[in-house]
Amino acid sequence: MAGRAGRYPPEYREQPVELARAGRSPGSLAREFEPSEQTIRNWVRQADVDEGRRGDGLTTEARRELSRLKRDNKRLRVERDILKKAAA
Template identity: 50%
Template structure:
């Protein structure tokens, strides 16, 4: 048996998904029949019904749409904050951030503790 050609990913509006869920909930057709009738995958239709149940509060074994949106937003924010921290870490360690400095200045900066003020006239105070 040969494999079916892979179908390109399609996007559906929330209104269309809600209509499909309503057709499934009427009970006169199975999810498989609805999927066939509307040229959809059975998996997608089942997922839309499951998500609608979660959003309506009739299921509690997953995240609601609002929770999914919040989780995605928090993950993006977390990723951005980690990138900011990495940039700040690199900027507080001049030897790694400024490899073109002469060795004597690199050693000077390496001997400083993070947050310690740098003397204006160099390490000897002159």
């Protein structure tokens, strides 16, 4: 499963997150579930942000919206540049 971010479905992430919250170490979970210790720590942190337990990050929904807006902004800049060249 090598590749890009987001390769593990949310359903897969739930179990290691709950076990980590119950006191299991990220190291033992990494050996059992495959992702690295840091990945499991990141999942727990993101789940805490999404559920309002932490306030020091963007929720998953806010991250998606930010990505969408950046993509739209990039597309609009390209379109603007094309129109500038066509008008010149």
